Structures are given as structure tokens and as C-alpha cells.
Amino acid sequence: AFDMLVVGAGPAGASAAIYSARKGIRTGIIADRFGGQVMDTVGIENFISVKATAGPKLVASLEEHVRDYNVDIMSNQTVSNIVAAKEVGGLIEIELQSGAKLSSHSVIMATGARWRELNVPGEQQYRGSGVGFCVHCDGPLFQGKSVAVVGGGNSGIEAAIDLAGIVEHVTVLEFSDKLLADDVLIQRANNTANIDIVLQAETTEVVGDGSKVTGLRYLDRDSGVQQHIALAGVFVQIGLVPNTDFIQGTIELTRRGEIIVDERGETSMAGVFAAGDVTTAPYKQIIIAMGSGATAALGAFDYMMRNPLL
Ligand code: FAD
Numbered sequence: 001a002f003d004m005l006v007v008g009a010g011p012a013g014a015s016a017a018i019y020s021a022r023k024g025i026r027t028g029i030i031a032d033r034f035g036g037q038v039m040d041t042v043g044i045e046n047f048i049s050v051k052a053t054a055g056p057k058l059v060a061s062l063e064e065h066v067r068d069y070n071v072d073i074m075s076n077q078t079v080s081n082i083v084a085a086k087e088v089g090g091l092i093e094i095e096l097q098s099g100a101k102l103s104s105h106s107v108i109m110a111t112g113a114r115w116r117e118l119n120v121p122g123e124q125q126y127r128g129s130g131v132g133f134c135v136h137c138d139g140p141l142f143q144g145k146s147v148a149v150v151g152g153g154n155s156g157i158e159a160a161i162d163l164a165g166i167v168e169h170v171t172v173l174e175f176s177d178k179l180l181a182d183d184v185l186i187q188r189a190n191n192t193a194n195i196d197i198v199l200q201a202e203t204t205e206v207v208g209d210g211s212k213v214t215g216l217r218y219l220d221r222d223s224g225v226q227q228h229i230a231l232a233g234v235f236v237q238i239g240l241v242p243n244t245d246f247i248q249g250t251i252e253l254t255r256r257g258e259i260i261v262d263e264r265g266e267t268s269m270a271g272v273f274a275a276g277d278v279t280t281a282p283y284k285q286i287i288i289a290m291g292s293g294a295t296a297a298l299g300a301f302d303y304m305m306r307n308p309l310l
Helices: 011-021 036-040 055-067 135-142 154-164 183-190 286-305
Strands: 002-007 027-030 071-074 079-083 092-096 101-109 113-115 146-150 169-173 195-198 201-208 213-220 225-230 233-236 240-242 272-274
Touching: 002 011, 002 092, 002 286, 011 027, 011 036, 011 055, 011 071, 011 101, 011 286, 027 101, 036 055, 055 071, 101 286, 135 154, 135 233, 146 154, 146 225, 154 169, 154 183, 154 195, 183 195, 201 225, 213 233, 272 286
Parallel strands: 002 027, 002 101, 027 071, 101 272, 146 169, 146 233, 169 195
Antiparallel strands: 079 092, 092 101, 113 240, 201 213, 213 225
């Protein structure tokens, strides 16, 4: 059995595994893809102390750092269930899709999240060359240009207000006939000169010139007329979905499916901690995920020190 088993090998999981192994305890990390979302990231300019890097390059360093320690790395494995220990301090069981089972005295869930996509033509083709999901990451690339934000909930309106300070112009496209954001945000957006809000707009295509985004087409659901806007960037803000389907009903989640953690990263299941984008911690960023991985590993180590069975 492991002392600490980390599920997920993005920045949060990698950080948790290193912090755990440095305590000299038997550590394993299991993931269906080493690197997580960072593998899908083209340019990274906000990983403090590294001016600019690319996702796969950062993942290679992450993996090299984890391999420097005595960590059992199990890649290409999908976890399908977690079973609580029979007694406090006992072994927690992790079931894999392959049918195999692993057990550990403590577990760190770091399974991350995925951005909900529009599923329209052009979205995949121009991902990273005009289509973005993270305003904190890619906003500065559009300085002086026009962009659209798709989605009029809190994250969409926050994104629009944030972008309005950097870019030339922001058009918010909301599918329904009203914005779903908090009033204070809506008011601020309405009072910002370079933000336009279009309701009843169904985005139908991201248009490009073959190498980068040049515009966006949407259907005006009120008039039934197709519209085109010329712009350089499209930020999709229609939701971030935590990867927690397989733990529903076992660990306490929010309505949106995020794992509820306390300040030490502890979840509702004894011995199970969580870190990164999968948790309730706000602001989904690499540096934040790494910090929370360290917190969860230290929290889990603390839990084990107090475990009467160990
Ligand atoms: P993830 O990176 O999502 O990793 C999750 C891990 O869990 C993966 O290893 C995955 O394979 C594994 N996993 C999931 N489910 C299972 C399962 N059932 N069984 C086994 N393993 C499982 N942030 C920045 O700070 N700067 C940027 O420039 C930036 N750009 C971004 C660009 C894009 C396109 C995207 C999508 C995100 C970007 N982000 C950026 C956000 C950043 O990537 C995330 O905040 C960060 O990766 C979260 O780390 P994590 O470890 O919590 O989860």
C-alpha cells in the first residue's frame, strides 16, 4: 500500500507528489495524462520566474522534477472510483478503469478541470491562435485589438471588464435574453465605454484566415439573421467543468461539481485531500494549482502524523 497516492499529474498533482516524496513516505502518482491542461497550452507568460515558456516544455520539466524523487508514476491510467477507509486511519481504496485496485493511507485528488467548449467550426482550429479560454493568461496578447467574450455569466462579464482595460474593444455575446452575472458586474460592464453586450446571440463559427482568428459569426436569435463581427480574439467563458464525475456521491462537492476543501486541502472523506482546478479554490492558474498541491501534501502528511494506526 502507498502512504500517499496522488490522482492526477497536472501542476497540482506533480507538486503534491514532490512534497510528499520529500517526507520520505511511499508516494504514487496516477494519471491518464501527465501534465494535464498544461499539455494543451501554447504559450505561458505568467509562471513566475520563467518569463516565457510553452506547455509541453513546462510539462517535461515537471516530469523530470517528479522523476528525481522516489515516486511511483503510473501514467495512462484512469481512476473510476474511490472507496473510504473502513476505519479512520485505515486504507482508502482507488479503483482503476482497468479493474485494478490500489490502496493508500492518504489520497490527494488533483484531477483538474476542462473548459466547456462551444463546439462550433473554427474553435479547435484556432485554439491558441485567437481562441482562448483563460483571460489572465492570454488577455495581454490582444492589446489594442478587438475581441469577443462568449458567455454572459459571472466569468464572462468579469472577463469582459478585465479585457476592456487591455484591448481596444470587447463584444460580449450571450445566448439567452439576459445576462446571468451579478448586478454589480453587469452595471460595471454597462458603464464601460468599450464593452458592447449582445443578447440572444448564438455563436455559430469562429472565422479565420488559415493561421489566426479574423472574426466571429453569430445568429441573432431574435431576428434570425446571421451576423459577422471582425475581431482578433475570442474568449470562451461558458463554464469550467471539474473532473469529478467518478466521485459523485462519495466526496462532498459543490453544485457545480467542485471538491469542497478547507484551508489545508482536506475534503469530506477522512484521509482524502484535494488540490488545483478540481477544488473550490478560486482562480484556476498553474502557479495556484502548484501552491495548493503543496498545501494538500503537507495537510495529508499532518493527517498521517496524527493517525493512530500508523
Ligand atoms: P490539470 O492540469 O487539469 O491536470 C489534471 C490531471 O488529472 C491530469 O493529469 C489528468 O490526466 C488527470 N485526471 C483527470 N481525471 C482523471 C481520472 N479519472 N483518472 C486519472 N487521472 C485523471 N494557467 C496559467 O497559469 N497560465 C497560462 O498561460 C494558462 N494557459 C492555459 C491555456 C489553456 C488552453 C488551458 C486549458 C489552461 C490554461 N491555464 C493556464 C490553466 C492551467 O492549465 C490550469 O489551472 C492548471 O493546469 C490546473 O492544474 P491541475 O493540476 O489542477 O489540473
